[in-house]
Amino acid sequence: MATNSDSRGSEKAEGQEVGRKSHSVPLSELYRVAYSQLDCSRAKYSGFRVGAALLSDGKIFPGCNVENSSYGLTICAERSAVMHWASAGSPGNPEVIVVVAKNSAGELVTAMPCGACRQVLSDLPGSNLLQVYTGEGEKMVKATLPELLPHAFGPDDLSSYGGDR
8 A cells, every 4th residue: 555655645634534523534544445456457548547545434445457369348546436435335434435536647546436326326325415526636526416416216216116224
């Protein structure tokens, strides 16, 4: 994992706590975990590396993008973090996700979750409160999931069809 000196640009996150008071974690720690996932990323086609860190129930679930030659089978870092959370038994309600990205030139860039990731995030319990952070330092951007995906299609839209909930 990267150290704070390796995760340059996290100064805006320094000292800021995120999550519920009983499970708060420094935003800089989430940034550090997301940044460390850049080294795990498999982006041999685009060179666009993404790392993510999802906070739920005081635990951090990392994720990275994994590209596939069949582009539709590529998984983004945000969905990777959600699958990590799910495979751990889906503890708590995810509260915060931090996304860190580097373009093919190796420069840190701001990258909001894609549409597919926004939809997957919207199905998480309590997603209307989920905070999304991306970027670095003073350029770090914060948004809520409802700001990123207003009028989302979700479980309530399926309730009239029966099905397994």
